[in-house]
Amino acid sequence: MPRTPSTPRPAETRPRDADRSQKDILDAALREFADHGLGGARMDRIAERADVNKRLIYYYFESKESLFLAVLERAYESIRGEERQLSLSQVDPIEAIRRLIAFTWNYYIEHPEFLSLLGTENLHRARHLRRSTKVRSMHSPLVHTLAEVLERGHKAGLFRAGVDPVQLYISIAGLSYFYLGNCHTLSTIFDRDLMGAKARLERLSHMNDLVLGYLVRD
Known part of the structure; x- marks a missing residue:
């Protein structure tokens, strides 16, 4: 036919x-x-x-390991893609930092599987990521954008000079990652529900105070 x-x-x-x-x-x-x-x-x-x-x-x-690397690369593509939607270069520097902190915090809460993948890969000492030809290039635009935000903030007399954008991003991510990755043990130790709605809002406010307290000049 x-x-x-x-x-x-x-x-x-x-x-x-x-x-x-x-x-x-x-x-x-x-x-x-x-x-x-x-x-x-x-x-x-x-x-x-x-x-x-x-x-x-x-x-x-x-192989299973190659599949795991493909999953890792896709996970990084997802978070880097959503970060690009924040338009950090188009808002004032303080708002840009607030957006990045809030995005990182909420993304980690909404994507616990991402934190699980990072935990697994760290157990393997980044053996799989070292094979990747894509992951490092994914992070370059984020570092460039954050460096531009910091420079604008410094020129406007808002931010201190000499802030390393990589160190700053690691600090922002770490403030969220440690809290969320250890919320069960921390909640038990301090006898406090650290994942309740009020506690999460308090944590986000605290992170903003810490990061901007360091960045903003007196």
């Missing part, structure tokens, strides 16, 4: 199906690695979650 114009060609459907399959695999792998770490993750469960044949995972990603 002749092919009608509305009938898709196999060559046209394959790339789209391949993209969808890889997305499903990466989505499933993210949940598996976040739940079980690299050592505890099982390719059988990833295949079942993604509703694909396990052989297809190996066809696209070759």
Whole structure:
């Protein structure tokens, strides 16, 4: 029977199906690695979650470790992509810093799987990230933007001079990461619900006070 114009060609459907399959695999792998770490993750469960044949995972990603790296790279792409939407270069320097602090805090709360992946990769001493040809270049625009914000703030007489944008970003991320990564033990030790709505607002306010207290000139 002749092919009608509305009938898709196999060559046209394959790339789209391949993209969808890889997305499903990466989505499933993210949940598996976040739940079980690299050592505890099982390719059988990833295949079942993604509703694909396990052989297809190996066809696209070759090994569990390569799949883990692909998940890590995708996770970093996600957070860096959302950071670009903050338009830090288009607002005044103090507002830019407030936006970055609030975004980092809320992103970590909304994406606990990201923190789980970071914890796993740190256990492996960044062995997988060192193989990546993409991750370092993803971070360059963020560092450049933050450096530009700091320079604008200094020229306006708002910020102190000589602030390292990498150190500042690590401090902002660390203020959120340590609190959220240890909230269960800290809540128990201090007998306080550190993840209640009021406590989270207090923490965000405290982080703003700490960072801007350091940056803003008297």
